[in-house]
Amino acid sequence: MAGVSQREVRKAADRRQKRVLEEQRARIKLVSKILQKPDQLRTKDDLTVLAACVDTVQELQKRKQKTEARKRKLEEVIDEPEELRRKINLLAAAIQDAQYPVIYSGAGISTAASIPDYRGPNGVWTLLQSGRDVSTADLSEAEPTLTHMCITQLYKEKLVCIYCSPNREYIRLFDVTERTSLHRHNTGRKCHKCGSELRDTIVHFGEKGILEQPLNWKAAAEAAKKADVIICLGSSLKVLKKYACLWCMSRVPHKRPKLYIVNLQWTPKDDVATLKIHAKCDDVMQLLLEELHLDIPHYDRSKDPIFSLTTQLRPGEEDSHSRKLLSKDRPGGVGSAISGEQPVSIFSNGINADKAVSLSSSGGALKGLTYILKKLEKLQKKIKLLTIFCTRKYSIYNAIFMSFVYLYCIFGLLEEFSKPPLVNRDFSNDWLLF
Known part of the structure; x- marks a missing residue:
């Protein structure tokens, strides 16, 4: 118009x-x-x-x-006792006949320890979506469930393979996901060897199947490639389904591993599963080990290998988390906690201690002397590199630079002589000098 x-x-x-x-x-x-x-x-x-x-x-x-x-x-569905027993017999037979069975576990195997799952009726995401509060459980006081112990026994008997851990991992005595979230996996701490950022080892809710780090998907894919039986325990599979490498989707259907799922709710893999068991993981694993004539090991917190495998925090990392530490003694028992915040003595010869060490023997004095000599050797290499740099690029300032270097060495030696004798030295923080 x-x-x-x-x-x-x-x-x-x-x-x-x-x-x-x-x-x-x-x-x-x-x-x-x-x-x-x-x-x-x-x-x-x-x-x-x-x-x-x-x-x-x-x-x-x-x-x-x-x-x-x-x-x-x-909705959660539970099989009738007779039907459950029949399915357990089929699962036991599959494990016995399998050449390389693999277990994928989810949050559902920990609900018996009062740790909520994600998508169950009282799961974290279910409660959040409905606007209800999420109950906070003290994870440091939780103990392995019967399912955990049964998996341990199956692994000891070499009946299953538990899929893999990262190539270099740090086991901690506290929750490392305090500062991580969707697409943010850095924990705020660094690797003691290479200095790169440490990342958590979980897939956060909402992340797609393109994630390669921090999980060791390559090694997991290698295990899945060998598997002829895959057992999924307590997982909704809504995240794992996105990783085709875990299910050998490149093969024709009849050559893929047989899939056995144990979960109360529907999963996206139900239609392709060889067997779906609707029951609690603890009930299934107890009946399974009975069928396999295996004893369920008793959990002894004092012998838990996590306390010997854990990597202690270094000086300066004590404030990197605020979570309660796992205790080697039972909750409420008498004894001190195994603290990841204890100062760690780091010597140049690779000795790691749980807390500061006083060297009081001739062997200790030798270690301390070796420590100082190696530190001086490292300093000498740095000085040599800087000298070459200054000589080539800034020859006018070479004399001034070398003067500062000599003064630094003199003050370093004076500081060394002012310290207590080597045999009584606490080396917990000396590694920070250079």
Whole structure:
């Protein structure tokens, strides 16, 4: 139209679009209200509206079906005792006949230790989506469940392979995910060897199947490639399903590993599973070990290898977390906690101690002397490199630079002589000098 600006045309089009959307929302609301009525209570006007809005009726019915299907997937189903026993027999036979069975475990194997899962009725994500508060459990007081101990026994008997850990990992006595979140895996600490950032070893909720770090997917894929039986315990598989390498999807279907799933709820792999067991993990594993004629080991907290495998925090890292540390003694028992915050003596010869060490023997004095000599050797290499750099690039300032170097060495020796004798020296912080 002549005399009408483009801006007015756009505004008119926006108004028309808004009216269409408002009419559509009003129509959906009206049809939804009618569909909620029982058939015998619908009036002629209601039937006329439904006949005139066939597309809206079909769309609302599809939405209802999707909602009901989603609710059914969240429901927990439990097999009858006889059916459960039959399935356990099949699972036991599969493990005995397998050449390389592998276990994938999820949060569901820890619910018996009062640690919530993610998508169960009382799971973390379920509660958050419904606006309810998440109960906070003291993870430092949790102990391995019966399922954990059964998996340990199966591993000792070489009946299963538990899929792999990263090439270089640091086991801690506290929760390392305090500062990590979606797409943020750095924990704020650094590797003691290479100095690179340490990352957690979990897939956070919402992350896709393209994640390669921090998990060691390459080694896990190698284990999956060898597997002829995969057992999934207590996992919704909504994250693991995205990693095709874990399921050998490159093979034709009949050559893929047989899949056995133990979970109370629906999983996206149910349709391709050889067997789906609807039961709690502890119940299944107890019956499984009975069928395999294996004893379930008793958990002894004082002998837990995590306390010997853990990597202690270095000086300066004590404030990198605020979580409670695991205790080697039972919760409430008498004894001191195994502290990851103890100062660690780091010597140049590779000696690591749980706390500061006083060297009081001739062997200790020799170690201390070796320590100083190696530190001086490292300093000498640095001085040599800097000297070459200054000679080539800034020869005018070479004399001034070397003067500062000599002064630094003299002050270093004076400081060394001012310290206590080597045999009584505490070397807990000396490594920070250079």
